[in-house]
Each structure stands twice: as C-alpha cells, then as structure tokens.
Amino acid sequence: MTTQVNKSVHPFDKARLEALLNRRFFYAPAFEIYGGVAGLYDYGPPGSSLQANIIDQWRKHFIVEEGMLELDTTIMTPAPVFETSGHVARFADWMVKDSKTGDVLRADHLVKNVLEARLAGNLEARGVTAAPQDEKDKKKKKKGAKAAAVALEDGIVKEYETILAQLDNFSGPQLGELCRIHNIRNPDTDNEVGEPQQFNLMFTSSIGPTGQHPGYLRPETAQGHFLNFSRLLEYNNGRVPFASAQIGRSFRNEISPRAGLLRVREFTMAEIEHYVDPEDKNHGKFNEVRDVEIVLLDRHVQEAGGSETKKMKVGDAVDQGVIANQTLGYFVARIYQFLIKVGINPERLRFRQHMANEMAHYATDCWDAEIHNSTGWTECVGCADRAAYDLSVHTAKTGHPLIVRQALKEPIVTEKEAVEWNRKNLGKTFKQDAGSIQKTVESMDEAALVKLKSQLAQGSAVITSMDGKEFQLTPDILTIERKVFKQSIREFTPNVIEPSFGLGRILYTLLEHSFWSREQDVERGVLSLPPLVAPTKVLIVPLSARSEFDPLVLEVSTKLRRAGVFSRVDDSNTSIGKRYARNDELGTPYGVTIDFASVQNRTMTLRERDTMDQRIGSIDDVIATVTELVNGTIDWTEACQRLPVYDGVQAVD
C-alpha cells in the first residue's frame, strides 16, 4: 500500500550533495572567514548530531554489547612514547617537491592522479564516452591532473593498471623511479618533481613553560590503551581475552589534503584494542557471526595486479585461511554489521587485505573495510593484528612488564642444574670481579653447567668471563646441583587485534549513500538517513506561528521527549511544503503537522520522508506509532496499517 519511490532516477551529483551539506551546515571548512586551512572542518548542528548518533550506536554495538572497558586518554603525548612505538621513525608519508615552485605533493597521490588521468584521456581519444558526471567532476577539480585525450598503447594501459592496483605497496624510492620512468610531473604546473622524501605525519608541540618536554599530538588513540594495559588487566580481574575501547580526537599533519572529510588533519576515531592469548586466537562468540557474508579482496589477488573480489561467509574465510584467525574474523563481521546498521550500502562495502609493504610498521595482518564513494574505494575502518609489537616495545623500554600472568591448571615440572653461590667467599676472593663471574656462570647453558659441575667435583674449574679474563673457581665459592622446578604461572605478552574506525569517513560515505533527488524535481535533494542516526527524528510543523498552536506544539514535543524521541519544531514563516523540503535535506525521517483540525479534533498527520506519504490519527496514536518507527520495532508498512491515509484538503506537499 505504500508509495514506491525511485531513488536512482537522477544520477548521483556530487556538486549538488556538497551544496546541500554546506547550505544545511552539516559541516564547513574550519576558519572559513579567515580563508580556511586545508584538512580542517567544523561540524554544524546536523553534522554534530549525526556524528553523535553514530558514536552512540558504536558504543552500544561494541562497548556495551561486548562489555569492553572504555578509556579516555590524553592527546598530548611526550616524545619518548612515540620514539618507542616506532612512530617517530616510521609514521610518515612520501612527499615530492615541485622543482620550481617548491609546492609539496604526496608522492603516491601524484602517481595515482596522473596515471588515472592518462587512462581516462586514452578512453576519450578512443571514443569511449566518459560518464557525464565524470565530466563534471573534472571541471570542478581543474587544479587536478589534466586528462589530455591521448591514446595509449595497449601495453602501457596494462602497465598503468598494474601500477595502480599495487600503488599502496611501493616504497618511496620506487615512487621516485615511477615518476622518472613515466614522466610524471606536477599537473598544476607541468614542472618535474624531486626525489620522494619522508615527511612525518605527527604534529609536534612542547609541554611545560621551558619547552623541556617535546611532545606530539597522537596520530591514533592506541598507545593510550597500551600504556595502561596493566591497570586494564587488573580491572578485568587478570583475565584475557578482553578489549579496551576509546572514542577520541587524533591528528595527522597530512601533506596536502584535498578530499574533504575523506582526508583531514584532525579527526574523531573510535578504536578497540582486543587482547588475546597468542596461542589461542579463537573467539567465544564466533559462531554467532559464522554465516555473515562479506565481500573480500585478498592480498594475493592484489599482488598479482588484480582487484577481483569474492563474496564469502566469514566462517568459510577463516576455515580456509583467507582470514588468519577467528578473532580477526569475528571483528570483520561485527564491523560489517555495524556499518550496515548505520546505513552504509552493503553493495558498496568490501574488506581489502593489506599487501606486505603496505602495512603499518606495527601490523602483521590487516583488513580494511573500504566503502565505495565518488572518489573510489576508501578505507573507513582498519582491522589490524598488531601481534605483541606495542606491548613488547614499551615493556622493553620502560622495564614495566605489560604481560599476562596466568595460573596453570597443571604446573609444568622441569629438572635442571641450579647454581648456588657462597656470596661471602665469592666477594672475598674476587672482589670487583664477583659480578662478572656470576653473570658468566648464570648465562651458561645446561651442557656447560654439567661440565663445570664435574670439574668442581674434581677440585676446581677455570672459566673465561665475557671480557676475556680467566678465573679459577672452587667448591667453596659455588655448588651446582640438579633440582626439580615447578612452574605454576605462565607469563605471556598478549596479541592485540585492533579495529580502528575513522568516524568522519563513515559519516561522509553514509551521506553519499543516502543522497538522492526527487524524480519530479532534481533540485529537491533528500538524505535518506536511517532513523537510528538521523540528526532529528521527528519534525513538528505547526500550520503557522500563531499562538493558538503553541499548547499542542508543547504537548507533542514534551510527549516525544519523554518517549526518548528527539524532535524539533519548525514554526518559521514559510509554507509547510518548504519546511518539509528543508527537512528532507536534513534527513529528518518523519514529520507531524499541527493544524486547525488538531486544535478541534486532536488529530495530527504523520509524513514519511522518502515516500512523502501522509497518514492521520489521534495525537496520541501518532506519537505511539512514530515512537515505534524511530525505535525500529515497526516499519512504515506496518505504520500504514495502523493509521489511515490522509487525504484532507490541506495537502501540504
């Protein structure tokens, strides 16, 4: 009975979406009135609410559902932490400088833009028509790579395609060589570019009044988890597996960000660090996700220059070794479920495995959730196996053991040679050499100890210390005996599986997936955001700002608030149709109209955003129905069975 809506009658128009997002203040360049700074954006009221709702769902889906331990650690970080973690040495991108202007470009992005433009130019020269919206995009980024319509040899096309498929796998020197071989220049100036240089992506600062503590703004929240591992473990009664989770701001001083919310210098991320026994990476709830079907692009396909994906059940992917273990597979499935829940189109979501050279310095395996959008496939969630890397390096640096101590059910019994010193005699005889002698003996292996023991049994033995000196030892200095040892505690450094979410990227791709234009009028944009994350759930529209509607407006908004439904009133001085159109742009899924009939008969109409269908009922029935719609316990078809169609004279659209 509900109206059918064709959302794809008009092709996706990025310029139109961006105009809408700007006009409705979803987000805007930060410091715009000062000319702005690339890669910094402010979220306005609908963007903030959308982000807050996505975070709220994230908290429920992961932290509450899985009983994770939430943290809130500092952004400002003293330098030694990132020296140990490897970020000071290796958290860098390759940049090249324009040989004449000195403009700075990210090397891999330069290669990608120029080769993609040449491939497009090739198609054009061969008379293969580019899609109309590509044309528009090209016009917009006139400062980007130019697409001269030049035909390429088939071999060259194949070569370019292979380079693009493996782009993330090239080192800096390799990128420099690609620029030379393929004559890749700065497309803005047509100048040559210099050799790629590493640029560290961390923002620097210093802490304290005398600048004595150099510091960095964290580029990820992860180190804050790891440094607190001992406290977290104790909070969890000493047991693994468990996970910590944190939602917070991170910073990356990107070289030349030009991709809107998809590449920014300051961003909100949500990170999970799941600590697991390295000898048992099974997951207790894996069976619950075994049948979740996901699209995978594995490392081998990419390394062979391809990009063919396959659709698999997570259970099969783990069983067949495509995904390394159950814990990694469990989180891949949970990430998938989360993204679908907030409104990402499952047809435009895939999981891509990192190639060997592409992985961050701390990772041993990594699957990115990539979401398709107008710029291609973009990493929005990373799911990395960091193994024991971070906990180990911090333990080694600080001497504070970030380990798990586990009582063994069956103690491990071993027999071995044990040295006992007579410290008094040792000191008296060897004085300042005593320490060196002890070290030498205690570093001996079993065989050497047996030999030493038998020499001592014959009266004395000569050993050579590490610095080459010889010493004669006698049984009054030390004795060696075979003893039985019982180990009842096992110590190990847990491995860490890290799902890491870039919330701004999810938010932006969600906006692209939600945007469409009305069939009858391409200018009327709609954001079909799911009620779960829509900034406002219900718009209350009084026929006019006349005070006779005030008591009902107050009653309806109070009742909705008590029911936990976030509503806004729009009593602005414009037609109801225009007010609804504005709220279609804001993604508000439902609207209720209060008119003279409401005052007389206590009825109210209910409008659904996508279909623009209107139903009518008593104020309380409409509130009850819309509450269920927002909570997802009924859908619009069911709502239509409860409330009759509205065919009043005051048609409002």
Added chain:
Amino acid sequence: MTTQVNKSVHPFDKARLEALLNRRFFYAPAFEIYGGVAGLYDYGPPGSSLQANIIDQWRKHFIVEEGMLELDTTIMTPAPVFETSGHVARFADWMVKDSKTGDVLRADHLVKNVLEARLAGNLEARGVTAAPQDEKDKKKKKKGAKAAAVALEDGIVKEYETILAQLDNFSGPQLGELCRIHNIRNPDTDNEVGEPQQFNLMFTSSIGPTGQHPGYLRPETAQGHFLNFSRLLEYNNGRVPFASAQIGRSFRNEISPRAGLLRVREFTMAEIEHYVDPEDKNHGKFNEVRDVEIVLLDRHVQEAGGSETKKMKVGDAVDQGVIANQTLGYFVARIYQFLIKVGINPERLRFRQHMANEMAHYATDCWDAEIHNSTGWTECVGCADRAAYDLSVHTAKTGHPLIVRQALKEPIVTEKEAVEWNRKNLGKTFKQDAGSIQKTVESMDEAALVKLKSQLAQGSAVITSMDGKEFQLTPDILTIERKVFKQSIREFTPNVIEPSFGLGRILYTLLEHSFWSREQDVERGVLSLPPLVAPTKVLIVPLSARSEFDPLVLEVSTKLRRAGVFSRVDDSNTSIGKRYARNDELGTPYGVTIDFASVQNRTMTLRERDTMDQRIGSIDDVIATVTELVNGTIDWTEACQRLPVYDGVQAVD
C-alpha cells in the same frame, strides 16, 4: 523502615580517596610507566563512564532542554584567529623563576602558598591546634610551602588575609612587589625569585608540511562557535536569542600543575555561547528559575577584602542589580540545578563574581560556580558576559559581518540631505582626484551639506579635501536634495553570555563529595554517586562462577539492557561480600544476587549500596523495581514498600 547511615562518622581522608581512585582506575597519571608528565591524566573505565554520564546529563539539561545548536569544531587553530581574539597577547599567567635553580613557579600560587603557610604557622605558634587532616595534607606535600611555627603580629595577619582575598586581582608587577616586600621565596629551595614574566598558556604547533601555518591548540572551544556565527544564525532562521553548544577537548600549558584533576594541561570542557540582543537581555524562561536560591559572593565584598556570602533567590539578585541581567541570572540558576542534579553538595557550592582586574580580556562580567573541596573553593563553571567583544574583533579583522539583521516592525523614517553625483562630469573634470572629492563630500555632516547645497544653488562651491587640496564644485557635478529614508532593517552585533564548564573539575569535586567510609570499618570506602551518573547502575553477582547460574545471569543482564539499565556481571572468584565492597568503591548503587534460590524459585535479592539493606522478590519484580530506582521515578523507601526484606540464611555482607 530503611536503615539510617551516618556518612560523616569518619573525617574526610583525601589520601584514602586518592588510593581508591587509583586502585579502581577512575583515573591515573598519563604515561605513568614513562614517569608521567604533570597535568596529564588518563581516565580508566569507571572514570570514563562517570564522565560520559555527566556529559549525557549536560546534553539533556542544556542542549535538548533549551534546543541549543550543537557544534564540533577543530582544536588545531591557525594563529591569526587567536591573534585577533586577543589570546596571543593576553592569555597568559605570571611566572617567576627561582634565582638559582631556574625552576619555574606560577607567581600567584607562590604568594598564596607562602602566605597561607605563614598564617597556619602563626596559628600553630599561638597554640591554636590545626585540624588533624590538615596535618596529614601538609605531610603529603612536603615539597610545598613550609609552615614554620612563627607567631605574626596582628597587623601582618590582617595584611596577609587582605592579600589572599584579593589575590586574583593583582597584576604581574604587583605580585613581584608582594614577593619583595614580604620576602616570598621558593619554598622548595628557599631561594629568591625573579621578576614575574608573562607566560602564554597556549600550546603551539604548525600546520602543513613546510611549517607555513603556525597554529595553536585551542585553550577554549569558544572561538569555534564565534567563527561559525553566520551559519548558526542562518540555521536558526535568522532569529536571536539562540545558543550554540560544544563539548570538546581544550589545552592549556599550565606553568607547574600540581593539583590533580583540578589543574590539568588537557581537559574536556562543555561550552555554551548564548547570543542575545544587547538591548534586551531579558530571558523568556526567567520566571521558571526566579525562586532558585543560590549563595553569592559579589565583587564589592571581595574588593573590600572580605569573603562573606549571601543566600538569595536568583529573581531578587537580578531585581537588585547584584546579577546584571536576566540572561546571566537564568544561566546561573540552570548551572546550579545541573550541578545539584549530578550530585554536587549544595552546601559546598557558591557563585563568586570576578573582580575588575581578574576578568579575562574578553569579559565584561563573570560569575564563577565555585565548588568547595579539600583544596578550598575551586572554579568549576564560569558564566561570563563576553558582550560583543569576540564577534566584533573577528568582523573587523575579516570583513565578514558577524551580525544580526532584524526586520523592524515599524520602519524608522528619517529625512536627510542626499548627494547625487554626475559621475561622467566628475570624472572628466577632476580625473584622479574624483575619488577623493567624493569621499570628502560624503563624509560631511548634515550642517555642512546644507551649507554646500546653498553655495551650489548660487553657482559653485569650494571644498577642501582630506589631504588639503581645494576644488571648485558646480551643479553639473553634483546636486544635493532633501530626501526621506525608510530603514526597515536593524543591524546589530549580538552580545554573548557564556557558561563554560570544566568537566574534570566537576568530576573530581563530585568524587570528593561522594566519598565516605563505613562506620564499622574506616577501610571500607564508599562512593555514593547518584544513580544518574554512577558508572554502573546494577551489579549482577552470581553466587559463584558455576555454569548453572549462566542462563539466569544472561537473562537478567539482557532484561536490564532492554530496560536501558547499564549493568555489569562480577563472577570473579571471591566472596560476595568482597565483590560488593569493591563495587561500593566503584559507586555502583544497586546489586542483585543470583543464588540457588534464584535457580529454584526465580527469586533474586536487591542490595542498596549506602544502607547495605537487602530486599527480595521475583526476578521480574526486582528488575522492574531497580529500573524505576535507576530512572529516579521511585526512591529506596518506596522500593522497600514493594519488596520484602531479605533475611535469608545466606547473609552476604
């Protein structure tokens, strides 16, 4: 019928509270395993949850209830913004250096610590016993000011007291003079200190790969609101008053922070900017708060060297001019209500007005909500009238008008002389001087124009331009006529009332106000956090980790989650009494025990944290009751009327 509890039988013991907060990982020094950095703290699971719950209440109390527009703007800020806002020049504290070690101290804190120590020493010398817990505090901060037991003359005591009452009002040079006159030295070394110097509290960084954009980490979120004012106003359909709100991280590079969460270098704040017509600072909802009683310490009392407070209704305070206007008064009252709601003791809350020199450079009036704690009275919320300062300076700097344009109900009609140029003749006759001539005439006042008009009527007129040249004008160049003008739009820069919350300070003082020890055992600390903000609402305690309890544990936790009640299971291998004691420390208000009777009869006991009373009922009755308790729709007395007392054999405490 409920048990009476005496929470003040043991005096407050700060060391005991701090040990508890550390042990239960409410928060801990950040980077502790690297030796830590002063003024940076990480929140662990209970601290994060407590903070999240306070933020949630703040959002409901302010943003939702008042329909505020939420923002999320960047922390990283290009330098020009803070140059314009005055922060680069004036957001600074006075520091002094130890003349020998070079150690840096904050000048006002030095004066305060030394004089307070001398006053305490005076009391001791005169045989007035200091309170025992003060003694303990002194022992702890052995690096602080020493309290030598030296008697002081009455005149000196009075002088010190006056200085302390006015401390926030001294300039840097005045603080330097105080140090010289009163021989105030670095208490850690007894060395003299140098002249106070200004130290800017903003952390610096730079944006982009070539360091071309110097930047600061914001010390407040406010500028992010102001720069977006035009967009916000448009989002609000062009109407004032309205408010924007933001919750986010800010940074201040404090000189030598030593006061735990009360003075930190990175903190979460919640800020409201309420934009109001400068000619009408009344508030539409003021009558709702008129009768709220608050404790005030006004500017005049402090400037006279006193600190006597008075309790007043907000309505009276505004009517009598103690608080400048209704909007400021409205927010003072709403701040009061919020702090009480989250659990601050109203007896330990006052509003103190800033003295003239004490105010931030942008403020014209300011009331701080100060919360009493073990270190004295601490500012936790500031409520400042920033007037039109910020919007005006950004408008002047950028040329982007941050103003309101309001349609006048009655247009303002004025009659005045109007100049009309014959541009062709003007240009032909005067060439490059034409612009200068136009400027000169158009800047004339009414009288000068009337005179010029009469001269022109006689044939010609001579005018002198700004740079002293003379020009002869004739009627073919310009004519002047009296015309009627109608102004139907009024333009104005709104004033801004800014309530600004330091969430970490509220969180810490709340913990102090909530902490007490059981009468029968001082070692058993309890945090009586209100259910509204308690990290966990209900603890589920199975008698043991035996699997026969698993189905019930799952059932109860699922039902609680569906009811929106956050619970945790503690099935650790220790006695029920110990598990409850641990959760008293975590502030968990309710606990339910699942035992063999639960399995057999589907009953469950319910324990209240403060009284340790236990009641019993069917599992579903207990869940319904505890849900209402957590939501605040019933209190414990009412719960006791529903559920019979539990006097089973398995007494668990």
